[in-house]
Amino acid sequence: MPAYRDVLPADSSFHEACARHTARTTTRSLQHIYLCDACAIRLVREAFNDRPPLYHGETIEGYCGLCNTLGQVTLRQWFVCPVCWNVVVAYQKSFVAALAVPAFWHRDMAGHFPAFELSGTDEVRVTPFARGASTKREAARVLKVLDYLVSERVGDEKIGRFHIELKSGPGSIEQMKEFQLDVNDFNDIAGAINNTGVPAYIFHLKLDQEHRAPTRRTIAAGMWWTDPETLRANLKNIKKRRGEDKPAAYFRPSAFRPWSVFEKELASRRFEELARAGQVQFIG
Numbered sequence: 001m002p003a004y005r006d007v008l009p010a011d012s013s014f015h016e017a018c019a020r021h022t023a024r025t026t027t028r029s030l031q032h033i034y035l036c037d038a039c040a041i042r043l044v045r046e047a048f049n050d051r052p053p054l055y056h057g058e059t060i061e062g063y064c065g066l067c068n069t070l071g072q073v074t075l076r077q078w079f080v081c082p083v084c085w086n087v088v089v090a091y092q093k094s095f096v097a098a099l100a101v102p103a104f105w106h107r108d109m110a111g112h113f114p115a116f117e118l119s120g121t122d123e124v125r126v127t128p129f130a131r132g133a134s135t136k137r138e139a140a141r142v143l144k145v146l147d148y149l150v151s152e153r154v155g156d157e158k159i160g161r162f163h164i165e166l167k168s169g170p171g172s173i174e175q176m177k178e179f180q181l182d183v184n185d186f187n188d189i190a191g192a193i194n195n196t197g198v199p200a201y202i203f204h205l206k207l208d209q210e211h212r213a214p215t216r217r218t219i220a221a222g223m224w225w226t227d228p229e230t231l232r233a234n235l236k237n238i239k240k241r242r243g244e245d246k247p248a249a250y251f252r253p254s255a256f257r258p259w260s261v262f263e264k265e266l267a268s269r270r271f272e273e274l275a276r277a278g279q280v281q282f283i284g
Contacts, residue, residue: 036066101223229280237249
């Protein structure tokens with residue numbers, strides 16, 4: 001199969017336009033990424049509105065900036081605005097994070113608790129930019145799913161026991177001065193709990209970068225957990241992050257506990273206590 005080398009024509013109306021916006025949105029931000037052919041085609045079809053790269057450069061052995069695998073990757077170039085580019089380069093981390101929770105669960109929990117089953121409910125999707133019709137607060141009021149659901153088999157019945165919402169970043173909880181979470185994200189978690197009557201845990205996954213210059217891959221390097229009420233009790237303040245419009249909540253990292261003690265949490269069935277606690281209040 002020939003290498004993928006389609007390019008955007010120089011006279012295209014989308015020249016100097018953000019590839020991820022469905023309508024023309026001018027940007028002169030020229031972005032570069034190493035991708036395997038399959039992932040280059042995937043970005044074009046699923047995120048970039050069928051707009052191919054402006055340029056294909058050198059092909060080397062390295063890590064793909066989307067699927068994270070080692071192989072033949074080629075330098076590609078698109079016009080993408082900085083906000084959308086942050087979304088694109090985060091996909092690699094999101095894919096790794098989505099696989100990490102099942103890997104941790106099956107390694108450390110599945111054998112001890114065979115009646116419990118972890119299932120992913122919120123698949124990572126590569127998408128173009130689309131402005132939502134409702135506000136984030138309105139969306140939280142009807143949200144019913146988070147990233148994972150843990151169910152328990154009781155006889156012939158399978159009962160949802162708790163949600164898991166996954167947050168990830170480069171920091172270790174032990175080394176953080178504050179844990180940051182968008183107010184909208186906390187309210188999404190509260191909304192899903194309130195709408196389903198099923199409690200939730202919040203997992204934080206530390207992601208590291210491993211370099212094979214000029215490419216890099218993402219690896220899972222540790223996990224911690226808490227629940228929304230414990231996190232809320234450790235709220236320090238709410239303020240806007242520098243350079244951003246949306247408010248973020250800042251919590252004491254002591255709200256989190258290491259993954260190594262989650263087995264005791266599950267054995268104690270504390271999720272039943274969390275379910276009895278009822279509604280979780282929004283913040284902000």
